[in-house]
Amino acid sequence: MNRLNKLLLAACLAMMPGVALAQDAAPTPTLDSGNTAWLLTSTALVLFMTIPGLALFYGGMVRKPNVLAMVMQSFAICCVISVLWVVVGFSLAFGPGNAYVGDLSRAFLAGLEVGSLSGTIPESVFITFQMTFAIITPALFTGAFADRMKFSALLLFAVLWSLIVYSPVTHWVWGGGFLMGDGVLDYAGGTVVHINAGIAGLVACIVLGKRKGYGTSDMKPHNLVLSLIGASMLWVGWFGFNAGSAVAADGRAGMAMLVTQVAAATAALAWMFVEWGVKGKPSILGIISGAVAGLVAITPAAGFVGIDGALGIGLAAGVLCYFASTTIKHALKYDDSLDVWGVHGVGGIVGAVLTGVFAKAAIGGTAGALEGNIGQVWTQIYSVLITLAWSGVATAVILYAIKFTIGLRVDEDAERDGLDIALHGESIQ
Numbered sequence: 001m002n003r004l005n006k007l008l009l010a011a012c013l014a015m016m017p018g019v020a021l022a023q024d025a026a027p028t029p030t031l032d033s034g035n036t037a038w039l040l041t042s043t044a045l046v047l048f049m050t051i052p053g054l055a056l057f058y059g060g061m062v063r064k065p066n067v068l069a070m071v072m073q074s075f076a077i078c079c080v081i082s083v084l085w086v087v088v089g090f091s092l093a094f095g096p097g098n099a100y101v102g103d104l105s106r107a108f109l110a111g112l113e114v115g116s117l118s119g120t121i122p123e124s125v126f127i128t129f130q131m132t133f134a135i136i137t138p139a140l141f142t143g144a145f146a147d148r149m150k151f152s153a154l155l156l157f158a159v160l161w162s163l164i165v166y167s168p169v170t171h172w173v174w175g176g177g178f179l180m181g182d183g184v185l186d187y188a189g190g191t192v193v194h195i196n197a198g199i200a201g202l203v204a205c206i207v208l209g210k211r212k213g214y215g216t217s218d219m220k221p222h223n224l225v226l227s228l229i230g231a232s233m234l235w236v237g238w239f240g241f242n243a244g245s246a247v248a249a250d251g252r253a254g255m256a257m258l259v260t261q262v263a264a265a266t267a268a269l270a271w272m273f274v275e276w277g278v279k280g281k282p283s284i285l286g287i288i289s290g291a292v293a294g295l296v297a298i299t300p301a302a303g304f305v306g307i308d309g310a311l312g313i314g315l316a317a318g319v320l321c322y323f324a325s326t327t328i329k330h331a332l333k334y335d336d337s338l339d340v341w342g343v344h345g346v347g348g349i350v351g352a353v354l355t356g357v358f359a360k361a362a363i364g365g366t367a368g369a370l371e372g373n374i375g376q377v378w379t380q381i382y383s384v385l386i387t388l389a390w391s392g393v394a395t396a397v398i399l400y401a402i403k404f405t406i407g408l409r410v411d412e413d414a415e416r417d418g419l420d421i422a423l424h425g426e427s428i429q
Contacts, residue, residue, distance in 0.1 A: 059227075
């Protein structure tokens, strides 16, 4: 009889709404040491992309009297954005806020504790991982106006742009904003990082005007060995960028790593063979630029596409970014010093749109056009246009505000003689 009573009691409890809800509720997230270890590693890899990767990549492509100024920009941006991110940037990007920007409830990382979790990893690790994305994005656009912006203007530009442009766009796509709600696919930053930085760089180089001596042999890269080393560091670090965006050590991270490698190699070869056919010789600058273009283009797609997507996106990026950085740039006569728009802007657009074509439901949960979901392509195009419009207009407003207050451009003597001595009082022998 006692046993029967227990069975009846269990049956009654199972039918009670409160108990049923408790049984159906998702389990409380717990710390996963494997995921945490991978995100710690990925965070270090993404930081490695900026210092020393991007610093060397850009530093080798400018004139010798500007090398220190170029690498200084990447290093200084790393420092200032790190502080800005914990003070207010993270809150604007990932705070609850509204559909357009986060609020200030997480300013100075309010509420962060040692045991705070973001999914299955410590929230502190997630915050630092996202910080490295916030660092590299403004560092990328410095290549567009290399050799001619004042250091004080650069610092102010980086701070204002990060607050007004980067953090809101991050919120739109990853922080619960309207683009996230609209179903836009951006796995690791094609929109947030590359299109955003690309259009900012294009606007900046137009607002500042051309370099003195633009189009002459004086503008040739001084040390492509540095650039090759920097590009190689970017390539290795990009595995943290893309595979790390799985925020887990799982099969999706592995697939993101694989397609990143394939797309980079495909784009590098595509750029090299096109240049070889057009100019008669394949160049070091060409093959490393192609690799970066492929890395850029696969970034939004990495967690959504398979090998066919990697090959298609890599091929498209290598060809289109080559012509954007050469034929189109020369036809339109803008001086994008290190082809930030041609590689990051165009590469980001190619990747964002083709994500909507090659996305596989079995990989990322969303089908693309090849699986019958043609509407995803239009969703991707919509996100590209919104980002270009907001970042382009806001960047122009920020730059003109700086221009008419502290000034943007160094004087002619400093530009002619080089920024290393003029701005930093140092030079390399």
